[in-house]
Amino acid sequence: MKKAIHTLCPLLVFLGGIALSLYGCRPSGNIIPTAPFETIVYQALVANGIATEVDSISSAIAERRIDLYSGIYQAHGYTQAQMDSTLRYYGQHPEELDKILDHVVARIQEQMAKLNALDSVKTPSDSATLELISLPVLD
Structure with a gap:
C-alpha cells in the first residue's frame, strides 16, 4: 500500500503541474475576446x-489621448482593468498579438485603398473653374 502511494505521488504532482500550466496558458475571464x-x-x-x-x-x-483610448474600450463595454489584463496577456503571447495586428493592418490597408479610390475621382479641370482674379474690379 505504501509503495502504491509513493508511486502515485510523483505522478499526481506531475499531472497537477501539467494541469496548472495548461490552465495558466488560457486567457482568464478578464481578457477581452x-x-x-x-x-x-x-x-x-x-x-x-x-x-x-x-x-x-x-x-x-496629446494630453487627452488617454481619455480618447479609454472612451474606445468603454464604448465596447470593457473596463481599464480588462484592457490592462488583455494587454498583459498579449504581451506574454506575442504570436497571438501578431495575428491580431495582421488583421488590423489589413483592415487599415483596405480603408486606405477606399480613400485613395475616392481621391482619384477627377475634379473639374482648372479651365472649367472661374478665375476670380481676371474679373474686373468695380469702383
Missing part, C-alpha cells in the same frame, strides 16, 4: 492618426 479587441486596436490606431493630425493644431489633444 479577440474580435472586440481587434476592433478596439483598429479604432485606437485610427483615433491616434486623427489626433496626430490635429496635434499640430492643438497640443491639448
